[in-house]
Amino acid sequence: MEKTRNFHDKLIVSSAPHIVTDSDTTKVMGTVLLALLPAFVAGVYVFGGRVVLLAIACVISAVGFEWLYNLITHKEQTIGDLSAAVTGLLIAFNVPASLPIWMGVLGSFVAIVVVKQLYGGIGKNFVNPAITARIFLFISFSAQMTTWPLPRTAASADAVTGPTPLNLLAGGETSKLPSNMEMFLGFIGGSVGEVSALALLIGGIFLIWRKVISPIIPAAFLGTVFVIAFLNYGFSLHMAIFHLCAGGAMLGAFFMATDYVTTPKLPMGKLIFGIGCGVITMAIRIWGSYPEGVSFSILLMNICTPLINRLTYKYYCGGGKDEK
Structure with a gap:
């Protein structure tokens, strides 16, 4: 009887799915940071050393705010899972290189404390922290968030800022649009981490290869952008590629629309989300x-x-019809 009691004391029963893996949050977030490295290098090359300062400030403040919140609320420290570091770097990627440092720090506060920790910490937030921080900064400081430094190769003594390709398109200045190759490589104005489509594509493919993200959302997201642009501009392949490389399409599709917590779980849901x-x-x-x-x-x-x-759970479970 004593042996039976000891056996039951050690028996652990948990709900499905039962997955054996050596992956954890720290390894996943570390892989994401590695995937962001090409875009970070591209941002430094295009906009200069201030990108490094801005990124360091956002990352340190994001990690610091999480540490301080856990300390004040007597919760277990979670900064070791690197999720706050990823959020901080994504905030830096989503703002102009010229943004005042204190605004980047404020964005980190909104992302970590308001959007993430107040809802229970990692896994509990219902919207993406970095995306919400970007929108907060844009609404609060629209002038600073829409002042775009020119690439170092284009900046001159009388012009250090200028419109992004999407601003030019919206203003009808199509003759001034950069080539698709310039946009693909990143020799354009814009947010720090979204100027080089090539660098983001490399990082996104790396995440898919490492099975950190599913290809469904990026493919549905970018595919929908391509098709709508192709049709809207009179079957123009040039403009379809333009919209893929312009703005935050690549950054959003690979690094923020694929967030585990705030996106659907099932394949059909991911497809709907991406579209x-x-x-x-x-x-x-x-x-x-x-x-x-x-x-x-x-x-x-x-x-x-x-x-x-x-909706997708009901579909996979046969509609969930009630018995009569």
Whole structure:
């Protein structure tokens, strides 16, 4: 009887799925940081050393705010999982290189304390922290968030800032648009981490190869952007590629629309989510007063995620019809 009691004391029963893996949050976030490295290097090359200062400030403040919140609330410290570091770096990627450092720190506070920790910490937030911080900064400091430094190769004594390709398109200045190759490589103005489509593509493919993210959302997101642009501009392949490389499409599709917590769990839900992001992005770009729509599209689809999950769960469970 004593042996039986000891056996039951050690028996641990948990709900499915039962997955054996050596992966954990720290390893996943470390892989994401590694995938962001090409875009970070591209940002430093295009905009100079201030990118390093801005990134360090955002990362340190994000980690610091999480540490301080856990200390004040007597919670277990979670800074070792690197999720706060990823959030801080993504905030730096989503703002101009010229943004005042204190504004980047304020963005980290909003992302970590308001969006993440007040809702229970990692795994509990219902919207993406970095995306929400970007929108908060844009609404609060629109002048600073829309002052775009020119690439060092283009800046001169009388012009150090200028419009992004999407700003030029929205203003009807199509003759001044950079080539698709310039946009693909990153020799354009814009936010720190979104100028080089090539660097972001390398990082995104790396995450898919390491099975950190599913390809469904990026493919649905970017595919929808491509198709809508292709049709809207009279079957123009040039403009379809332009919209893939412009703005935050690549950064959003690979690094923020794929967040585990705020996106659907099932494949059909991921497909719906990605298509929704693409549709909203292009609706804002084509008909909206603001030239870019990636951040707003991801935030709105984050809010729809519980509904998408419920609908797709019912579909996979046979509709959930009640017995009569």
